[in-house]
Amino acid sequence: MTRETTAYRSVNENPCNMCMPMGGILPFKGIEEAMVIIHGSQGCSTYMRRHIAEHYNEPIDVGSSSINEKGTIYGGAQNLFQALDNIRKVYQPRLIGILTSCLAETIGEDVEGITRFYLKQRDLEGISLIAVSTPGYGGTHSEGYWLAVKKIVAGLAENTEKHDGINVIVPNLSPADIREIKRILKLMGVRYTLLPDISDTLDRPIARPYTKIPPGGTSIESIRRMPGAVATVQFGVTVEEKLSPGHYLQTEFGVPLYNLPVPMGVEATDSLINLLAQLSGNNAPQSLNMERGRLLDCMVDSHKYNAQGCGAVFGDPELVYAAARTCAENGLYPAVVATGSGTANLEKMLGPVLADSPQQARLLKETDFTQIREACRETGVNIAIGHSDGKFLTEKEGIPLVRLGFPIHDQVGGQRLLSVGYTGTTMFLDRVTNTILEHKHKNYRAVMYRKFYRKTISERTALKR
Ligand code: SF4
Structure with a gap:
């Protein structure tokens, strides 16, 4: 596996990630009676709400402290106070996540300090405020996601009695x-x-x-x-x-x-x-064993087609690792593995997975779709697996895209895509295999036609015989 990064480039064109606070919003949406607010300019939360709403096809409420010119110069604490008052009044949440944007971080807002002061000044009980420092330039949406989950745990966890969960x-x-x-x-x-x-x-x-x-x-x-x-x-x-x-x-x-x-x-x-x-101490029930057997059956059916695939897998590092591993398990070795994140662990984990690959896989970290497109072209990729931003690979290179991960904003159903467990893997492999087959059948005659008519008359005659 060869590793490439964007370190030598001073430009990023269509990055393979979104910004850190966008990822930070998602964990707060998975907590009961929670609301979330972006401390920064209004456009950030509007962009994030829209992007998330398009993926999940749900209304997504995200507050904003709407820092303006005055707040940028004198600090945005008053804006945040006002925003928190409004959020409490409108939503009555029991927990509010406060994420910073580029603007709040660049002017040096101490969001944890402001949050503590707000709680003390309003003398609030029964509500938790969790501040997470997520400058857009501080990492990808993936790092924002994990940092937010960690801050939620750190902010709420208590020294409780042991239990069996x-x-x-x-x-x-x-x-x-x-x-x-x-x-x-x-x-x-x-x-x-x-x-x-x-x-x-x-x-x-x-x-x-x-x-x-x-x-x-x-x-x-x-x-x-x-x-x-x-x-x-x-x-x-x-x-x-x-x-x-x-x-x-x-x-x-x-x-x-x-x-x-x-x-x-x-x-x-x-x-x-x-x-x-x-x-x-419990054994797997028979129903799960049956699902496992069906997945193995699916692999028997599809591995011969998967072996014709030369894949590119891109997106969040965790999902990229899982998808690359699943593809390799079924004979589709990825030639390009790409993520916008800079995590060192992905390379370490992928090494053994791609050890038997027939060709050297190229790992692109902190990358963008210009680099991914180039790598796909050079390695002869014929199937891409990842989020909707990869549609450019289809438009510009004719490489079909199996949608997986976040965001999926050019189709409906991103929230219903099932890819985990024995049953989810079966459905994922079917999606991949059918895409390979469809692409092959769609292009088969055209390729044969080109091959045939580019030949001389005598070569064609020889072929006909
Ligand atoms: S990169 Fe910065 S300015 Fe842009 S949306 Fe994200 S937080 Fe806002």
């Missing part, structure tokens, strides 16, 4: 994926606290009366009790320790951490099931 900490997956993980936990007879739980809040059934904060999400009480759990299972093998909520619970409260890959593919899902069996 486990903590399950998830990366930025679809609501359908979260529902599937919860279903597996239930089938394994495990008591758990899953954080953050967007399964209902960001894929909300139509219901009346409409509530401003969608029902569902991880309860604040269960987060407080996370330090008493038997163990933490975190799907975050690419996450650096400084951003890892599971690592925080282990070092601060002694909760054993099991860091697993996202349960995509046979091996990764087996790892989860085996760990749950070990922690709970």
